Amino acid sequence: MAKQNKAFKFRLLPNKEQSALLAKTFGCVRFVYNKMLAERKETYEKFKDDKELLKKQKFPTPAKYKSEFPFLKEVDSLALANAQMNLQTAYKNFFEGNADFPKFKNRKAKQSYTTNMINGNIKLENGHIKLPKIKKPIKMKQHREIPAGYKIKSCTISKTKTGKYYISILTEYEKDIRPVKIQKVVGLDFAMDGLYVESEQGKKANYPRYYRQALDKLAKAQRILSRRKKGSARWNKQRLVVAKLHEKVANQRMNFLQSLCQNKNIPLSEALEN
Structure with a gap:
């Protein structure tokens, strides 16, 4: 049995109070990310000529800013911790040559944050979902059930440009993976006028x-x-x-x-x- 991950995406319907807290969380995650990036950028400019010394420099954490900015205590601490992890990943990709230096986030960028399942802090309750720091469960358009045996690992809450809220629930489950015998192979070639063309019969996707x-x-x-x-x-x-x-x-x-x-x-x- 191998462990597999699968995400389920649903529409969220928060009330005014919940929307305000979600907006505050989006803002705090962006604020902390930019603060840590500013410090890391300053450190990089200072020690970029000595890579060994640069590696020894400690990465800033969200807890560092909570005393100076008390409003950070009002939002989910796991969301702030995930912002730190995202920045560390971006910084690592930069040093490995897989990406450019991390950029600052602005209000016009995608608004989202991720929280993790710890000690049952995330619960699904009759078309509602309970999230950390939000007192009442948020109404959710759950158009399909999450199968039994699927364990919730994390949730990513996002807001679109049109003001709609969505939640992506990442789950983990066990699956018996067996080798599959390949009976037939069909090649797909990109086509400007139809998305793709099949290698055998030349069929197109007829993409509108x-x-x-x-x-x-x-x-x-x-x-x-x-x-x-x-x-x-x-x-x-x-x-x-x-x-x-x-x-x-x-x-x-x-x-x-x-x-x-x-x-x-x-x-x-x-x-x-x-």
Whole structure:
């Protein structure tokens, strides 16, 4: 038996109080990440000529800032700890030559944070989910059940540009993996006009060009947005119109790919990786 991971994504429907705490957590995670990065950047500039001495420098932790910034105590400490781990991973990738130096996060970037399951602090309760630091369980559109035997490892809460909240629940389960005999192999070649072409019969995916279908609406919406005063209520309202159009195109693409994978009996995660 081998341990496997699987994520389940659901829509969250928080109330005003819960939305405010989620927004505060997003902000605190970003704040701590940027603080640690600023310190690490200063250390790097100081010791970059001596790599051995640079490696000995201690990495800053979120606990360091809690006395100076008491508002950090109001949010989930595990979310702040995961921000530190994400920065350490980004820093490690930079030194291994796999990525550029980590960049500061801003408010316009994706808003999300990750918390871990420790001593039952995350619970699923009748279409609701209990998260650390949030008093009442948050309502959730649970369109499918998580199978018995799947243990929750962590949860990632995110907010889209259109103001929708989602939660990705990472689970761990045991699976008996047996070797599969390959009976047939089909090659797929990328095609500009149809996503791919099969090697044997030359069949195409007949991929609808969702973005091109929405181009006229997008162009009109973006022209209106460009005429609005940035930061005003009318600008923000029109920004949501543009964001919803982009979100619709993204959902259409994902739905098409998911339907295609179900017909071909291919896991969606493998299709996205390839």
